[in-house]
Amino acid sequence: EMQLVESGGGVVQPGGSLRLSCAASGFAGSGFTFDNYAMYWVRQAPGEGLEWVSLISGNGDTTYYADSVKGRFTVSRDNYKNSHYLQMNSLRTEDTGLYYCVKSYSRGWFLGDAFDLWGQGTMVTVSS
Amino acid sequence: SYDLTQPLSVSVALGQTARITCGGDNIGNRAVHWYQQKPGQAPVLVIYRNSNRPSGIPGRFSGSNSGNTATLTISGAQAGDEADYYCHTWDSTTEVFGTGTKVSVL
Numbered sequence: 001e002m003q004l005v006e007s008g009g010g011v012v013q014p015g016g017s018l019r020l021s022c023a024a025s026g027f028a029g030s031g032f033t034f035d036n037y038a039m040y041w042v043r044q045a046p047g048e049g050l051e052w053v054s055l056i057s058g059n060g061d062t063t064y065y066a067d068s069v070k071g072r073f074t075v076s077r078d079n080y081k082n083s084h085y086l087q088m089n090s091l092r093t094e095d096t097g098l099y100y101c102v103k104s105y106s107r108g109w110f111l112g113d114a115f116d117l118w119g120q121g122t123m124v125t126v127s128s
Numbered sequence: 129s130y131d132l133t134q135p136l137s138v139s140v141a142l143g144q145t146a147r148i149t150c151g152g153d154n155i156g157n158r159a160v161h162w163y164q165q166k167p168g169q170a171p172v173l174v175i176y177r178n179s180n181r182p183s184g185i186p187g188r189f190s191g192s193n194s195g196n197t198a199t200l201t202i203s204g205a206q207a208g209d210e211a212d213y214y215c216h217t218w219d220s221t222t223e224v225f226g227t228g229t230k231v232s233v234l
Contacts, residue, residue, distance in 0.1 A: 049226075
């Protein structure tokens, strides 16, 4: 069974940094290859709705970011480790939330694809 | 920016039909996806590309998209369908989520 597991969340002061990780498992057993799929980060502030954060293509060559994090967050992936990362710098209180790692539905990548596999999330709290 | 507007809440009697709308400028020209999120859980994809159901999603969930409104329909709502529902599409270089709708089954 395919699974995404996030880690790296925690409490950090404004202006600080955190690096989130997402480990994918069960892809080979399900007939999927990790590097065939775009990966995303989506966040949810406490009691609020979903907010897309970033996209990275299967080979890592293409990335997109929400305007709210552009220039502060950097997404990357290591296909040999079936892993996906989010480096978050210059954190603000409004970055507080549950960060989900998400897989694209389709092979290849394109904007507007469905998100068909979600992790359980890792909590980030930015507070002084 | 591209905004997707959903009603804050929808109530439906057990066994009846609930319709959740997602409004956006010419949204009928875009592929729309829908997610169900129960309290304390991660979202689950229930409809992709306007009207397609992933495997494992019950047939009572259906979707449509035309003009300025996409709609998720739950036919014969069950108590277990109580959840928040989000629509999703894209614009320019960003993915966009709707504001979310809380569905209550009475």
